Amino acid sequence: MKGSVAYQSIQKRGLHIGLLPEMAAAVNGSTPITLDHDLDVFPEVGRRLTVARYAEHVDDLAARLWAAGVRTDERVVIYKTANADHWMLAAAVSRIGAVVVNLSPALDAATVGVLLERVDQPTLLTDGTKLDLLAEVPLADLTRRVITSAGDRPGAVSLAELAGAPRVKPVVRPIDEAAVITHTSGTTGIPKLVVHTPRTQGVRLVPQWRLLSLMRKKETVAIHVPFVHSRMVAAMSLALLKEYPVLLMRESDPADVAEQFIEHRPAFVEALPNSLMEWEGLAEDPRAPFGSVKVFSSTFDAIHPATMSKLLKASDRRGALFFQIYGQSEVGPAVGRAYFRGSAHKANGRCVGWAMPKGAARIRVVSRDGETPSEENPGFIEVAWDGLAKTYFAEQGRYDTNRNGDWWRTGDVGYRTRFGCLHMLDREVDMIPGVRSSLEIEDVVLGKLSELSELVVVQGPDSEPVPVICTVDDRPLDRDRWRAAVAGFPRLADPVQIPQAELPRTATLKVQRLALARRLEEQPQEQA
Template sequence: MKGSTAYKSIQKRGLHIGLLPEMAAAVNGSTPITLDHDLDIFPGAGRHLTVAEYAEHVDDLAGRLWAAGVRPDERVVLYKRANADLWMLAAAASRIGAVPVNLSPALDAATVAALLKRVDHPTLVTDEPKLGLLKEVPLADLTARVITASGEWPGTQSLAALAGSPRVAPVVRPIDEAAVITHTSGTTGIPKLVVHTPRTQGRRLIPQRRLLSLIRKRETAAIHIPFVHSRMVAAMTLALLKEWPVLLLRESDPADVAEQFARHRPAFVEALPNSLMEWEELAEDPRRPFASVKVFSSTFDAIHPRTMSRLLKASDRRGALFFQIYGQSEVGPAVGRAYFRNSAHKANGRCVGWAMPRGAAKIRVVGRNGKTPSEKNPGFIEVAWDGLAKTYFAEQDRYDTNRNGHWWRTGDVGYRTRLGCLHMLDREVDMIPGVRSSLEVEDVVLSKLSELSELVVVQGPNSEPVPVICTVDDKPLDAGRWRAAVAAFPQLADPVQIPQAELPRTATLKVQRLALAARFAQRPGERA
């Protein structure tokens, strides 16, 4: 089977992640998958797999889940420590017709308990560390069964003990029924559970496949995305069907990343924006870990021009570009924009891109107050296409409040230029009186102060815009340099400096701005 044939099949029948490993093995079973960590479920498998071995492991796990009692249409919650086997477990559950519910390992016990209750007596696949964390949660009341992916625990079934279970024929779910459930970032409270179908997952491949066509040769793709995120579905599918060697990264420490990149020389890198910010320092690394990169790609959150510029200048590839995708779990990739080596540093970071043609999402901006949306009067950003998530699990009313016919209201505000570029200024809930765009302030100031590792503008207790800053190695910030950098923003209050480790973050490393603002209101902290 050719990758193009497999892709056409997905567009016709939908993307079923339980069938993907077998499909990818039929395209090229020898394609390598390299990990920077050991698998918890298969500790003896090593860190170098082929796609054929990967497919075999998924088939094996599907048989074990069936032997444990999991059946089609059941929901299987995956909550264990971060590991690439989370993706394998999701594929295995899908392969027998169950619906994987992917929960971030970063979620706390109270949040997990709330989501288990919402999902209504699912099977829980977890591990010893997480069971220890959940020791006060009444799992017997909230779940149908608990399965340990590694280790053993009283009252649970062990996947290891089910090794050698008979293989099971795959079960294909209907194209418009739930296939995978992931959750939102939870920046404003308990995360919502987003329901994806085979059709919606397949459609989301369209714009990204065109991006990957920029790399003609079979070169390594390095992927640093949470293994439970909906983005992982598209990233793994496209890389495997293009027969690209895949480097799956769990670790984000710059020293580890530099070693992996220097060894494997990826041509394509997709990572979280905050991880890319952390990796900026590698632009000066003598091993030149980014020298081979042709395309950097990121989504999830705003990324600053300074970061894009430093990474692109560290590449030796002709025509290297940074492709930013604007979207969210509910809509997938909505718009995109390419940034280039010689211009990224002066780009307007609020211009997140243009609608992508031929079968991709449509975008519009709707007035908030009856007036035409503009730069001075931003409106609500809305997206429409058949890649929209189907619903929020067990919260249909909440989903319906954001849905208007074919259009989905993202919760962001912005405007479109005469040339059609979408400018995203802020989340509606993060807007601050007197500030056009907190994200714009952050873009500008970060570009002027290389000693800043993070800057987040939040609303203070008196509605004033308060810049919360973190510096490289938590060094004190020079007050004079700060005043010069923010001269164009006289409305800003004095900055509050905190250690970067104290920033409240989501599972995808987004800063929880409302939580940060609330904590600041309670305890001012250290003044710079």
């Protein structure tokens, strides 16, 4: 089977992650998969696998889950310590026709308890460490059974004890029924559970399949995104079907990242925007850890032009580019654009891109007040295509409030230029009276002050825009440099400096702006 044939099959029959490893092995079973950590569920297999071995492990785990009592159509919540085996376990759950519910390991016990109740008597697939964390959650009441992938606990079924279970035939879920459930970032409260079907997952591969076609050689793809995220489904699917060697990364410390990049020399890097910001300093490393990178890609949030420029200048590849995709869990990839070495530093960070080729999402901007959306009067950004998530699990009404026929309201505000470029200015809930775009302020000031490691503009107690800053190594802020950098934004309040570790973040490292604003109101900070 060729990768293109498998891809065409997915477009017709949908993407079933339980079948994907087997399909990829049929394309090229010798394609390497390398990890920067050990698998908790199979600690003995080491960090170097092939796609064929990967598929074999998924089949093995599917057999063990069946032996543990999991059956087709059941919902299986996977909440475990961050590890690449999460995606392997998810594929195994899918392989027996059950519905995967991915929960981030960053969620606290109380939130997990709420989501378990919402999912309504699921099987919980977890590990000893997380079970200890959930000690106060009434799992016996909220779940059908508890299975551990590592670390035995009383009352839980251990996957390790089910080794050698008879293999079972794969089950293909209906193309428009729930297959994988992920959750939103939870920036405004309890996360919503986003339902993906085989059809919606398959459709989302379309624009990204074309992006990967830019890589003519079978070079390494480094993936550093949360293993629980819907983006991981697309990233793994595309890399494996394209026969690219994969480097699956969990560690984010720049020193660890540098060692991995120097050893494996990836040509394509996909990572969270905030991870890429954390790695900026590696651009100065004389070993050139980014030297081999042809394409940087990020899809979770808009990224600052200064970060893109530093990364691109650290590449030794001719024509290196940074491809940014704007989207969200509910819509997948919506628009995109490429940035290049010579111009990224001059880019308008609010321009998140253009509609992608035929078969991809459609975009529109709808007026908020009856007036035509513009830079001064942004409108609601909406997306339509077959890749939209089907619903919010157990919250259909909440989903329906954002859905208008074919169109999904993203919650972001912006406008389109006469050339068709979509400019995303802010989340609607984060808008500050009298401020055109807090994100634009952050782009500009971060581009001017290299000593800042993070800048977040939030609404203060008196509706004023308050810049919350973090500096490299928590060094004191140079007030003169700050005043010069923000001279174009006279309404800004004096900056508040906090350690970067104290920024409230989501599982995808987005800053929880509303939580940060509440902190300023409840616990006034000293000005920087």
